[in-house]
Amino acid sequence: MIRAIHRWPGIAAALLLVVLALSGATLSLYPVAERLAAPRAEAGLSVADLAARIAASHPGLEQIRRAPSGQVTAYWFDGGTPRAAVIDPATGRDAGSADPDPLRRWLTNLHRSLFLGDAGRIAAALGAAAMLVLALSGAALVARRTGGWRRWFARLRGPLAGRLHVEIARIAVAGLLLSSATALWMTASTFELLPDEGGTPAFPAGVSGRTGMDLGAMAALKELPAAELRSLSLADPGDPTDAHTLRTARGTGYLDQGSGELLAWADLSGWGRLSETIFMLHTGQGAAVWGFLLGLMALGVPAMAGTGLALWLSARRARPRIRGSAPPGRAETVLLVGSEGGSTWGFAATLHAALTETGQRVHVAPMAGFDPARYPRALRFIILAATYGEGCAPASAKGFLDRLARLDRAPEAPLAVLGFGDRSFPAFCAYAKEVAAATAAKGWPQLLAFATIDRQSPQEFARWGRALGAALGIGLELLHQPVVPATEALTLVSRRDYGAEVQAPTAILRFSPPALTMWQRLMGRGFARWQAGDLLGVLPEGSPVPRFYSLASGSRDGFVEIVVRKQPGGLCSGQLAELRPGGTVGAFLRRNPGFRAGRGRAPLILIGAGTGIGPLAGFIRANARRRPVHLFFGLRHPDSDFLYREELAEWQASGRLSSLVTANSRGERPHHVQDALRLEAAAVARLIRKGARVMVCGGRGMAAGVGAALDEILAPAGLTPALLKAEGRYVEDIY
Template sequence: MIRLLHRWPGLAALLLVVLLALSGAALSVFPAADRLTAPQAEQGLSVAELASRVAAQHPGVEQIKRSPSGRFTAYWFNGDVAEAATIDPATGKAVASADPNPVQRWLTNFHRSLFLDDGGRIVMALGAVAMLLLSVSGMVLVARRAGGWRRWFSGLKGPLAGRLHVEVARIAVAGLMLSSVTALYMTASTFGLTPEAPAALAAPAQVSGETGAAVGQIDFLQGVPASSLRQLSFPAADDPADVFTLATSDGEGFIDQGNGALLAWQKSSGWQRLSETIYMLHTGQGAAALGLILGLLALGVPLMAATGTLVWLAGRRGRPRIQHNSPLASAETVILVGSEGGSTWGFAATLHKALREAGQQVHAAALAQFDADRLHQARHVIILAATYGNGDEPASARGFLAKLAALDTPPAATLAVLGFGDSSFPSFCGYARTIATLAAAKGWGQLLDMATVDRQSPQDFARWGSDLGTMLGLPLDLVHQPVAPPALALTLVSRRDHGAEVQAPSAILRFSLPKVALWQRLTGRGFGAFVAGDLLGVIPEGSSVPRFYSLASGAADGFIEIVVRRQPGGLCSGQLTALEPGQTVQAFLRPNPAFRPAGGAAPLILIGAGSGIGPLAGFIRANRAARPIHLFFGMRHQASDFLYGEELTQWHGEGRLTRLVTAASRGRRPHYVQDALRAEAAEVLALVKQGARIMVCGGRDMAAGVSEALAQILAPAGLTPALLRAEGRYAEDVY
């Protein structure tokens, strides 16, 4: 619900909120400029002395005003000609024109009303309402993503647009809330919707009937600081009934022009002081530094609008449009989808259509939108869940496990969980299994035992659909054809082969970088921006199911490089290792932010074996800042499959690689990479104590052995791989 309250007002009022923010940011500069350029009153200067200096320079002075920025303006008649000027309070002389800045006046009218008078004020007030709603809902969403209010500034993972959106929001949201609340108050005041100000002070009934009191000698004015002045109006010298009118930050009153006596005084009300404070907070008039800060924060709005739109578009591209989606409150069957790349949504659409054609009211939504309190009519809940990384939640499922764990009573609707994954990975359907285990522990009634779909198999899906139909008493025939994601043709430019002598053929394949559209470069999508560790999805001939390979290069390198080991019977690996320069493959990019070196100068411990060297080599290649990197690399035989051997030597000489430790499982002294770690236990532990981040890439058996070795190495310090993982200092990319 909160996400919807954040998304739709933001999209609906996108242009209006951006215009409000940009014009407000521009206006925030003027109070500061006014403060810097206007002559300021010296400390201790009284209104009496100020008025005396101005009257001496301009005998026909009628009024002196002080703006919140401290600029003094005098108005007088020179004969029959009305004149005005900014004055220097030290001398009373005119120093600058009093004409308002035309740019500031134009921006002010635009910001307040879009030049549409009262109708425009209402429109801009609606923009302020939208900004306030976005700020409040955004704060809640940021806290949820960070893991609570106390973790407001904790580290983030995920695509760049989403991370940038949250990072800017963390800093700007308080200022945006202040600006929107004060704007709404000022609009309400304009339309008379705030408490009425006290009645204006009545003109005095009795005066001395005399004239000629020297303004510099009036006792009351001598006790009023010039810094508190709002306005001083002079009486007509030939009218004994006329009086001095004084307004200050404390109140307003009248002074007899004959004897200088205070005739009446009315202190400012609480509402007047509140209104002045709100005006100051919103405009920066009288608080130039605050105005600049708020203006700077307002510049985050266009950036958040752009990144928020990119996140929304990415979400729409990541899921198909499901036709005839019933409202959640009336649905008999609810399909909840946890998907990272979007393919699971395709299966959800097929299931949704089949159930609807069988006469069911069906609602499909992202798993992250789960709300047990809204499952009023649902008899069945079906969860289709992919797994991201090493058993982690996919993008559209963020926060679901926390919601499930918090339930006191499980939903009355029965549950079926279907996992999607690749059985060649160690955490095959790991996230779906976690859901099923937690749901069972909560006592959620089961419609079906958990099942899996391997590599988007239509046959697995159809078999599960038949079982589901039997349990529901419905004829379900789930015919699903996975749709290949949009891909580009990549041309192979070079290859280097290794490992044939030890029956482990591997190849380093380098492809030319395809032409990238300007919008992709600007938004960092597709091949517009990628780094080592991201995933290259290759679609083999005769299949629509992609295989993923970790990149050994980044966009800055000007090429795309992967390391492929030929798997027995492997469709994609067989085609790739047979590829010759000049030939092409269909491929696309998928970000992999969970497997990237964290920023900073802390050491990196990279551990890999075989083709797992790919992304690790990419990290070293990109280490132009010479961050300490220690590489532990395992291979079968150093003479045949020492991948990147020449480059590693070169990178070591350039300072990109601090240390290289190798382990060969065949030869005179066979040992594995985990054995090399144990041999360097003291060094590894010292690096971890310095804050090192550990990154592991390679086969599942190797990763398990590395984890076991590290557990032994870290134990004396009271650390474990699991603890480092929780701190964001241990990452795996295993297969």
């Protein structure tokens, strides 16, 4: 909800806000320039001395004004012609023209009313209201993204456009909140929607009837410092019933032009002081430095408008548009989709088309926007959910379980949940299973039993479709063609082969990253940025289903590196095993934030076997800060498949790797990596008690053995791998 509140006012008012922000930022420079250019008055100068000097050099003087910047302006008549000039307080003589700058006048009219009079003022006020909503909702979103208000300036990750958007917002949001709120106040004051300020006394009746007293001799003006003057309007010397009008920072009064006596006085009301403060906060008049800072913050608006638009367009492209989707209020069947890479949306499109052909009204939406109240005519719900990382919600499903938990009761229309995943990963359909369990616990009636689809299998999807059709009493044939992921060509630049002697042919493959467009750099798309531990999706020839390999390098390394073992009958690994330098493969990146080394100083215990060394080697390579890193590596024979042998020795010598323990399953004294952990039990337990983080990468059999070994090692300390996982100190990337 907060995201929607933030998005739509920004899109609707983007151009108006940019115009108001740029004009306001430019206007903020004028108080600074005026402050720097204004002639300085000497310390202790009184209004009497100032007025006497100006009157002596300007016969026919009508008024003296002092701006908050300190600039003094005199207005007088010269032979019946009105004149005005900026005054040097030290001499009372002209120091410059008082004619308004045409550009400043143009910008002021643009900023206040868009050259449209009262209608333009209302439009500008609506823009200020939109900015207030954007600032408040944006602040809430920043706090949510960084983990709370206390972590406001926490380090950000993600695409460049998103990080720029938040970085600028974190600095500018306070100024934008103040600018928009004060703009609304000033508009309300302009249209007399606020109470009258008051603070002006009634004109006195008891004037002396005399005229002509020297301004420099008036006691009330002698006692008033020039720095407190706002304006002094002189009485008509030909009218003995008229009086001088004095305005200061404290209030307004009338002076007898013949005796200098203060005839009447009214202090500035509290409401008037508040209005003046708001005017100063919005314009910077009287606080030039603040006005300049406010102008800098205003420049964040066009920057955030650009990055926000880029993020919105990117999100729209990432969510396929399914033609013919029924309006939510008329839908009989509601398809809710949880997808990370977009493939699940393709299955949703196939299901939508098939159900629509049977005459049903079908609406398709992301799980993240789930709200039963939107679907008053729904007869059934179908959830198609992928799993991200180690059982996490995919991008378009985030928040679904929280929304479900807040419901008083589940919808009455029955539900079917279908999970999508890859059985080679331990967390196969884990998120979909969690959704199925949560909906059942909520009492949501079942249309079909929970089912799964492995590796985007069209055959399994078709079988599930027939079961769905039987439950609905219709014939339903789902003929799905998997959507081929968009890939980029990676060129192999080098390879190192290992393991042939132990019947485990393995290669370290290094590719050159593809050239990037400016859009990819800005949005963080494609191969703009990645880290060791992220996944490289490789699309083998003759298959629309990618295979994933953990990356052993980061984008700062300047190359894309993976470790691949040739599997018997493996389509992708077989093709990669035959690839030679100069050859290419189609590949894409998939982030894996759940398996990152992080930036802390806590020790790392890295445990891997075989090709699991890949991302662990990448973590060590990136350890420029010499964080304590301890590697346990399982291999078959040191003379055959000791991957990264030379690099590990070099990293250990340079301090990037603190210690290395290997376990050989063949040769002399064969043992596995979990056995090596037990041999180093005391050191491992000591590191974990000091806050070390454990990262495991490799086959699921190895991972199970490592978990059992750590269970034994940590038992005396009252710790378990499960407890470490709950604290985020034990993470796995297993297959």
